[in-house]
Amino acid sequence: MIIKECIAVVTGASSGIGLELCRLMAAEGAEVYGLCRRPVPHDHPRISWLQTDVTDRLAVDRAFDTVLKRHRAVDLLVNNAGFGLFGSVETLDPDEWQRLLATNLTAPFLCTRRVVPGMKERKRGTIVNISSIAGKRGFANGSAYCASKFALNGFSESLREELRGEGIRVCSINPGSTATEFFQHTGIEPKKLMRTEDVARAILSLIELPDDILPDQLVLRPL
Ligand SMILES: NC(=O)c1ccc[n+]([C@@H]2O[C@H](COP(=O)([O-])OP(=O)(O)OC[C@H]3O[C@@H](n4cnc5c(N)ncnc54)[C@H](OP(=O)(O)O)[C@@H]3O)[C@@H](O)[C@H]2O)c1
Structure with missing residues (x-):
């Protein structure tokens, strides 16, 4: 996929x-x-921020209505919004469990x-789902997130x-620990x-x- 020709949505x-x-995609010329x-803050002319809670179905529909009024189709969707919830099963709050599934799934x-x-109409498109190594292997206190x-x-x-028969690629990305805001509220401090x-x-x-080429999945681990 040529990024500079792309209409991309990132959650x-x-x-x-x-x-x-x-930022990377906008710098390469994509409309993001x-x-x-x-x-x-509006820090790049090719990035439009649509304030949306992705757990709110109507808000999601409103955001995509806005995008699809401006463009015939979306070329690239990155389902990235997500958060972590960790703890022993008896301490997990059922409402937080629901919020986690609503956001991550x-x-x-x-x-x-x-x-x-x-995408089907144009026989092309890429959907990237940001999962995790926690989506491949379970661990203690990770039941909700995993x-x-x-x-x-x-x-x-x-x-x-x-x-895949429609020319649409679906890729699963499984990163390990990455230095973002993710760990801020989890009580976990990864070593690397x-x-x-x-x-x-x-x-x-x-x-x-x-x-x-259909890159079906990517696993990234800190070394
Ligand atoms: N960091 C890691 O070690 C790691 C490892 C493996 C996988 N991941 C996955 O990578 C993805 C990105 O996480 P990150 O590490 O970049 O963490 P992050 O810095 O905390 O970013 C999470 C993003 O998700 C958004 N978000 C959360 N709930 C949302 C909601 N209801 N509606 C809209 N947006 C929402 C947040 O924006 P707002 O708060 O502004 O809504 C924020 O932009 C997640 O799916 C995470 O599970 C992270």
């Missing part, structure tokens, strides 16, 4: 991996729409369903098979962290592969 665009991806709850579905029709990311990987795998910019660049290099 979770106010910090971390999402913000870095928006960033969805997030916090207002973000249901939101990618809500966004994907809005871009697929246009469940959300395992499920997201299941969503990606099925969607990939559903859409990857730099946000490096992770975003790795994701971008995958997206930039020619359209007839």
